[in-house]
Amino acid sequence: MLKIDVDQATRTVLLEPEGHLSKQDFVSLAQQVDPLIVESGDLNGLLVHARKFPGWDSFASFIAHIQFVNGHHKQVKKWPYAQTQPSALW
Numbered sequence: 908m909l910k911i912d913v914d915q916a917t918r919t920v921l922l923e924p925e926g927h928l929s930k931q932d933f934v935s936l937a938q939q940v941d942p943l944i945v946e947s948g949d950l951n952g953l954l955v956h957a958r959k960f961p962g963w964d965s966f967a968s969f970i971a972h973i974q975f976v977n978g979h980h981k982q983v984k985k986w987p988y989a990q991t992q993p994s995a996l997w
Contacts, residue, residue, distance in 0.1 A: 908926050909922055909923070909925070909932035910925055913939050918947055919950065919952045919954065920952070920954070921956060922954065924955075924961045928961060928972060929964050930968045930970075933968070936975060937978075940953075948982070952984060953979075953983045
C-alpha cells in the first residue's frame with residue numbers, strides 16, 4: 908500500500924510505502940497528481956519516504972511503476988528519496 912499526501916499549496920507530493928507496492932497504488936497516485944499537473948503545469952516535487960524499499964507485489968506493479976515514472980518525470984521538478992534503513996537492492 909502507498910500512502911499519498913498531496914499538498915496543493917506547494918504542489919508537492921509525499922509518498923510513504925506501507926508494504927509491497929501494487930499496480931493500484933500507481934493508478935491511485937496518477938488519479939491524484941494528474942489533475943494538479945493539468946491545473947498548474949507541473950509539480951515542485953515528489954518525495955518518497957520509506958524505512959526501506961518494500962518492493963512490488965507483482966511484475967505488473969513493477970511495470971505500472973515504470974510507466975508512472977516514464978509518464979510523469981518531465982512534470983516533476985524534484986524526485987528525492989529518503990530511506991532510514993539500508994536496502995539489499997541498492
